[in-house]
Each structure stands twice: as structure tokens, then as C-alpha cells.
Amino acid sequence: MANIYYESDINRAAIAERKVAILGYGSQGHAHALNLKESGVDVCVGLREGSGSVAKAEEAGLTVRSLSEASAWADVIMILLPDTDQAEVYQEHVAPNLKAGDALAFAHGFNIRFDLITPPEDVDVIMIAPKGPGHLVRRTYVEGGGVPCLIAVEQDPTGGAKDLALAYADGVGGARAGIIETTFTEECETDLFGEQVVLCGGVTELVRSAFDTLVDAGYQPEICYFECLHELKLIVDLMYEQGIGGMRYSVSDTAEYGDLTRGPRVIDDQVRVTMKKVLEEIQSGTFAEEWVAEAHSGRENFYALEEKGRQHRIEQVGSKLRAMMPWISAGKVSVQEASGGQG
Numbered sequence: 001m002a003n004i005y006y007e008s009d010i011n012r013a014a015i016a017e018r019k020v021a022i023l024g025y026g027s028q029g030h031a032h033a034l035n036l037k038e039s040g041v042d043v044c045v046g047l048r049e050g051s052g053s054v055a056k057a058e059e060a061g062l063t064v065r066s067l068s069e070a071s072a073w074a075d076v077i078m079i080l081l082p083d084t085d086q087a088e089v090y091q092e093h094v095a096p097n098l099k100a101g102d103a104l105a106f107a108h109g110f111n112i113r114f115d116l117i118t119p120p121e122d123v124d125v126i127m128i129a130p131k132g133p134g135h136l137v138r139r140t141y142v143e144g145g146g147v148p149c150l151i152a153v154e155q156d157p158t159g160g161a162k163d164l165a166l167a168y169a170d171g172v173g174g175a176r177a178g179i180i181e182t183t184f185t186e187e188c189e190t191d192l193f194g195e196q197v198v199l200c201g202g203v204t205e206l207v208r209s210a211f212d213t214l215v216d217a218g219y220q221p222e223i224c225y226f227e228c229l230h231e232l233k234l235i236v237d238l239m240y241e242q243g244i245g246g247m248r249y250s251v252s253d254t255a256e257y258g259d260l261t262r263g264p265r266v267i268d269d270q271v272r273v274t275m276k277k278v279l280e281e282i283q284s285g286t287f288a289e290e291w292v293a294e295a296h297s298g299r300e301n302f303y304a305l306e307e308k309g310r311q312h313r314i315e316q317v318g319s320k321l322r323a324m325m326p327w328i329s330a331g332k333v334s335v336q337e338a339s340g341g342q343g
């Protein structure tokens with residue numbers, strides 16, 4: 001079993017005397033910067049010249065510097081830029097400003113695991129990866145809670161890298177929920193696998209395939225939407241709160257019998273073989289190579305697939321139905337609003 005760290009395990013002095021630069025003010029960036037600041041950490045935000053996020057971050061009370069100036073000012077540099085842009089920004093703005101004993105931090109192992117960034121040996125290399133989207137990292141912190149965090153140490157020339165990673169994770173609220181130590185490799189590979197197979201890829205394709213099956217069989221699309229997408233949240237909430245067993249206890253015996261006997265037929269051995277192949281593509285670096293090439297060549301395929309997703313009929317039915325249920329998104333700040341969007 002993993003060792004889990006909570007607030008009483010944290011040496012807060014490990015970050016109290018440091019200067020932290022957060023590069024980027026997107027989903028994770030705005031949450032880290034604001035949470036750290038409110039936890040009393042000396043923090044600034046590093047942004048591109050002319051970035052639309054400058055005003056947003058300054059309005060939130062944060063100090064903003066250019067990417068190079070922020071890197072030079074700080075002794076802890078957290079890179080919260082899109083994974084496919086980090087290497088270029090690192091080369092141009094971060095590397096020239098790294099001093100011995102500085103710490104370079106990431107929220108995802110991608111650039112270190114796949115050797116896109118190779119930091120000098122005299123710099124600590126750490127990861128603090130909240131296990132949730134940025135807007136939740138911010139919202140739960142404001143509410144007095146936190147999102148569980150993974151930390152990892154790749155390089156530790158100062159001998160203080162782990163204490164720093166723990167104190168940083170505490171500063172963003174992670175120690176309230178629990179911090180687990182991992183490696184860049186484990187975090188990166190499990191994170192990519194989870195989002196591809198379950199959280200993003202698996203679940204959206206399961207929902208759409210089931211919706212299509214019902215609509216094609218002649219059932220009313222609105223009913224199919226409620227059944228295959230809307231109700232998913234209720235089931236996931238039960239699993240989140242009480243595990244799979246708790247969910248099964250709450251649903252009817254009929255639902256549970258269908259779950260127990262039909263679930264393994266839908267997610268069958270063939271699907272498990274495919275899952276293993278998807279994992280192998282992650283481990284071998286094939287996925288990373290493909291994605292970096294796609295991102296650097298204009299994202300033609302990415303945008304085409306995104307557009308195809310938008311055209312799926314479940315999106316039209318869904319937006320119509322959600323408009324009639326405004327309470328669903330009431331009080332929830334969208335990531336775009338919170339972070340000022342891309343820029």
C-alpha cells in the first residue's frame with residue numbers, strides 16, 4: 001500500500017523561503033497560482049508578452065512577469081503550459097535562467113518521461129500532479145478541501161526535493177485530501193492510460209455507442225440522452241462516494257443483475273486486449289511521438305476529430321435538454337472564465 005501524506009506530515013518551511021514562478025495561467029496555472037498565494041507562498045505568474053491572461057491574473061491580485069523574467073526571479077519554476085509547448089518555452093525562457101539549486105516542477109510527467117526536456121544535473125526536478133482538473137483544484141481549495149496530489153522526485157541534488165514537492169502540494173490544497181509519492185514514469189503512463197481508456201476516451205465512446213444503439217433502434221433521442229449520459233453522473237457519484245459495491249447496493253436488484261451479467265460481455269476479452277495495446281503504445285513512446293508530431297504540424301487531425309465530435313447528434317440533443325435544466329451548471333465557473341481562456 002502507498003504511503004499517504006497529510007497536512008501534519010508537511011514541512012511548510014520547505015516552501016516558505018522560496019520564490020515560485022507559475023508559467024501559464026490556464027486550467028492548472030490559475031489554480032496553482034491562486035491557491036499558493038492564499039497559502040502564503042511568494043508566487044508570480046510568467047506569461048507570454050501580450051497574453052490575454054495578463055489582465056486576468058493581475059485582476060486576481062497576482063504579480064505577472066514575462067516568461068524569462070519570472071524564470072530568473074524564481075527559484076522554483078512550475079511549468080503549466082500545454083505539454084506539447086513546454087520544451088520550446090523551456091529552451092528559450094527557462095534554461096537560460098536556471099541556477100544551481102533551483103527546482104524545476106511539472107504537473108505531469110510527459111516532458112521528462114519522454115525526454116522532451118533534459119534539465120541540468122544541479123537542478124531539482126519534481127512533480128506535483130493534482131488528480132483533478134484545474135477548476136476543481138481551485139474550487140475545492142476555496143471550499144476548504146483539496147484535490148489529492150501525486151508528487152515525484154526525478155532529480156534531487158539539493159537533498160530537499162521531496163520536502164519541497166510535499167510543501168508545494170500542501171500549498172495547492174493537496175495535503176487536505178492526501179498526497180501519494182510516485183515516479184515520473186508511473187504518473188505519466190497511468191495518467192495517459194486512464195484518460196485514454198476510461199476517463200475521456202473510454203467513457204465518451206461508451207456513452208455515444210450506447211446512445212447510437214438506442215436511437216438507431218427507434219427510441220426517442222431525449223430518453224436515450226438521459227439514460228446514457230445524464231444518469232451517468234448519478235452512478236459515478238455513488239461509485240465515488242461508496243465504491244462499486246455501494247453503487248450496486250443502491251441500484252435495484254434488476255439493475256445489479258444486468259450489471260453483473262452484461263457488463264463483462266460489453267467490456268470483453270477483445271476490449272482488454274485493446275487496452276493492453278493502448279498501454280504498450282504509451283510505454284513505447286509511440287503515443288507521445290504521434291501527439292507531439294500532430295501538435296507541431298498544425299493539429300489538422302485533432303481539429304477534424306474534435307469537429308466530428310461536435311457534430312454527433314448526442315451534442316445537439318444534450319444542449320437542448322441542458323438548457324432546460326439551468327441548475328445543472330448554476331454556480332459553476334467555467335474554466336474559460338476562471339483562467340481567461342487561452343492566451
Ligand code: NAD
Pocket residue numbers: 023024025026027028029047048053079080081082083085089107108129130131132133134341342343
Ligand atoms: P492549459 O491549456 O489550460 O493552459 C496552458 C497555458 O499556457 C495557458 O495560459 C496558455 O495561454 C499558455 N500557453 C499555451 N501555449 C503557450 C506557449 N507556447 N508559450 C507560453 N504560454 C503558452 O493547460 P493545462 O491543462 O493547465 O495543463 C498544464 C499542465 O498541467 C500540463 O502539463 C498538463 O498535463 C498538466 N495537468 C493538467 C490537468 C488539467 O486538469 N488540465 C490536470 C493535471 C495535470
Ligand code: MG
Pocket residue numbers: 191192195
Ligand atoms: Mg490526467
